[in-house]
Amino acid sequence: xxxxxxxxxxxxxxxxxxxxxxxxxxxxxxxxxxxxxxxxxxxxxxxxxxxxxxxxxxxxxxxxxxxxxxxxxxxxxxxxxxxxxxxxxxxxxxxxxxxxxxxxxxxxxxxxxxxxxxxxxxxxxxxxxxxxxxxxxxxxxxxxxxxxxxxxxxxxxxxxxxxxxxxxxxxxxxxxxxxxxxxxxxxxxxxxxxxxxxxxxxxxxxxxxxxxxxxxxxxxxxxxxxxxxxxxxxxxxxxxxxxxxxxxxxxxxxxx
Numbered sequence: 666x667x668x669x670x671x672x673x674x675x676x677x678x679x680x681x682x683x684x685x686x687x688x689x690x691x692x693x694x695x696x697x698x699x700x701x702x703x704x705x706x707x708x709x710x711x712x713x714x715x716x717x718x719x720x721x722x723x724x725x726x727x728x729x730x731x732x733x734x735x736x737x738x739x740x741x742x743x744x745x746x747x748x749x750x751x752x753x754x755x756x757x758x759x760x761x762x763x764x765x766x767x768x769x770x771x772x773x774x775x776x777x778x779x780x781x782x783x784x785x786x787x788x789x790x791x792x793x794x795x796x797x798x799x800x801x802x803x804x805x806x807x808x809x810x811x812x813x814x815x816x817x818x819x820x821x822x823x824x825x826x827x828x829x830x831x832x833x834x835x836x837x838x839x840x841x842x843x844x845x846x847x848x849x850x851x852x853x854x855x856x857x858x859x860x861x862x863x864x865x866x867x868x869x870x871x872x873x874x875x876x877x878x879x880x881x882x883x884x885x886x887x888x889x890x891x892x893x894x895x896x897x898x899x900x901x902x903x904x905x906x907x908x909x910x911x912x913x914x915x916x917x918x919x920x921x
Contacts, residue, residue, distance in 0.1 A: 717751065721737075725741065726739055768869055779828050782797065782864055806915070808854070825910060
């Protein structure tokens with residue numbers, strides 16, 4: 666999806682040789698997102714998002730599962746030439762458009778440099794779409810599990826763990842304590858090679874238009890006992906990502 670060209674190119678595409686990460690001072694720099702660079706959250710018209718994706722062309726799908734994914738993500742270009750990621754939900758998702766817009770607007774208020782920030786949504790007819798910043802350098806899953814020449818450097822693995830922790834901590838302070846389906850696919854690399862946590866995972870799910878539900882990549886022990894997801898469940902999911910980082914292999918849920 667693109668090669669890094671910045672001086673902070675810490676993660677290269679899988680066919681390139683990774684460079685060294687920045688200093689520890691850089692790791693802690695800039696906790697808050699630059700508001701001048703991220704537009705305010707807005708509701709988009711379906712026509713604009715359809716044009717941005719060439720009619721939701723399959724050539725612009727960036728989901729690693731392609732068209733087989735239940736909710737497909739496209740690369741798009743808005744009229745202002747801003748590149749964005751557009752998530753298109755399945756027809757069965759979010760029957761209540763007002764509920765969808767309200768949930769998306771709540772997530773859109775959570776801004777941080779360690780997040781892939783949500784900048785808009787669309788709810789027209791049966792269509793439910795989210796619009797977020799575009800990350801050109803693939804997912805942690807691709808760099809960690811599907812590398813070609815060299816594995817992800819240990820320095821970068823530590824950086825990923827630290828940045829995810831920062832993102833989750835900020836979400837917690839913003840009262841978004843539940844991150845849904847935390848896994849290596851939810852971590853993406855920006856144009857500078859910095860890992861960021863997708864804001865898509867902050868969205869709840871609703872298939873009946875009334876209640877909310879959640880998806881979990883790995884089921885924590887307390888869920889098996891109570892059937893409820895609690896903030897501590899996110900810590901368990903974060904631990905499974907740490908296992909991925911330590912082993913360099915995808916850990917099947919049945920093996921955790």
